[in-house]
Amino acid sequence: MNRLIVGITGASGVIYGIRTLEMLKSLGTVESxxxxxxxxxRTIVEETDYTAEYVRSLAHEVHSFKDIGASVASGSFKTEGxxxxxxxxxxxxxxxxCYADELIVRAADVCLKERRRVVLMLRETPLHAGHIALMDxxxxxxxxxxxxxxxFYHRPKTLDDMVTQTVGRALDLFGIETHRVKRWKESDED
Known part of the structure; x- marks a missing residue:
């Protein structure tokens, strides 16, 4: 079974991380x-009807934010990214x-040094030059x-449709097919 590390930070938009875990769990082929x-x-409570406990229950394994000795902090622990x-x-x-004082940053740093995919769903707008320099x-x-x-090409009817499509596209970057992405110029039968 392939493994994917999912980091959820306190930025607005925690539903993207939650939906990622829900989609991975429903696939049953990726260890999260x-x-x-x-x-x-805190943001989960503010933005959703979920609890942190529910979100943790979606993952195969949950690592403490401060545990820089966790398995995902080592390059020898193989993941897709x-x-x-x-x-x-x-x-x-x-x-x-490369300031890895907590596990989200450490795990991302390890993935980068091992040349594994790291996808950052950056949640900030508008951006100033410092943000753009960091992205660069x-x-x-x-x-x-x-x-x-x-x-919008898939004609979303709900916010949930938009979140699912966006997460599906992010998982595409890891080669994970969710069968939930509506692709440009493809019919539902394709």
């Missing part, structure tokens, strides 16, 4: 390793500057910056 910041637990959904500017800064630096280190910008 969750790292959730303390701020993420890491999705940070949502990614706060603070976490982006840590990743861009993270990209130069191998990260993929994927702000969760909704698509």
């Amino acid at each position: 390793h969750l790292i959730m910041s303390p701020s993420a637990a 890491m999705l940070v959904a949502p990614c706060s500017i603070k976490t982006l800064s840590g990743i861009a500057n 630096q993270a990209t130069r280190s191998g990260a993929i910056i994927m702000p969760p910008v909704p698509a």
Whole structure:
């Protein structure tokens, strides 16, 4: 079974991380390793009807935010990579500057050094030059910056449709087929 690390930070948009875990669980083919910041637990309560306990229950394994000795902190622990959904500017800064004082940044840093995919669903707008410089630096280190910008070609009917499509596209970057993405110019029968 393939493994994917999912980091959830305290930025607005925690539903992207939650939906990622829900989709991975429904697939049953990817072992999910969750790292959730303390701020993420707070944001979950503020933005959703879920609890942090529910979100933790979706993952195969949950790692403590401060446990830099966790399995995902080592390059010898094989994964497909890491999705940070949502990614706060603070976490982006840590990743861009290799400042691994907590496990989300450490796991991302390890994935980058091992040349594994790191996808950052950056949640901030508008951006100033410092944010853009951090995105540039993270990209130069191998990260993929994927702000969760909704698509409309699939004619979403609900916010849930938009979230699912965006998460499905993020999982595409790891080669994970969810069968939930409506693709351009493909019919539902394709």
